[in-house]
Amino acid sequence: MKFTQSLKKNKDFQQVYKKGKSFANKYLVMYVLKNDLEENRLGISISKKVGKSVQRNRLSRLIRESYRSLEDNYPKGLDIVIVVRINSRDIGYKEVESALTHLGKLHGISVK
Numbered sequence: 393m394k395f396t397q398s399l400k401k402n403k404d405f406q407q408v409y410k411k412g413k414s415f416a417n418k419y420l421v422m423y424v425l426k427n428d429l430e431e432n433r434l435g436i437s438i439s440k441k442v443g444k445s446v447q448r449n450r451l452s453r454l455i456r457e458s459y460r461s462l463e464d465n466y467p468k469g470l471d472i473v474i475v476v477r478i479n480s481r482d483i484g485y486k487e488v489e490s491a492l493t494h495l496g497k498l499h500g501i502s503v504k
Contacts, residue, residue: 399435415498419480422495
């Protein structure tokens, strides 16, 4: 991810949840908030209700890779938090990529 850093601090997540705008679809919820940086920051939140650590890590890798492939479509200067819903337990790469594209269009931030 050449233009993106990870969102790691709890206070940053809380700020995006409180001040950001959210849209959801069947598999994911995306919160977006503008930041004053020259890069995007991506945070991924997956509850233990989704599954054991193997499933959660797999979903995290799928989301990160899907975002990386779509990264050129997003403008710089955004904090993005992606929350995984429980029914996305067994989805594949194409579904994740489609869900991210759909949410980007709903937010009006995706060029594609």
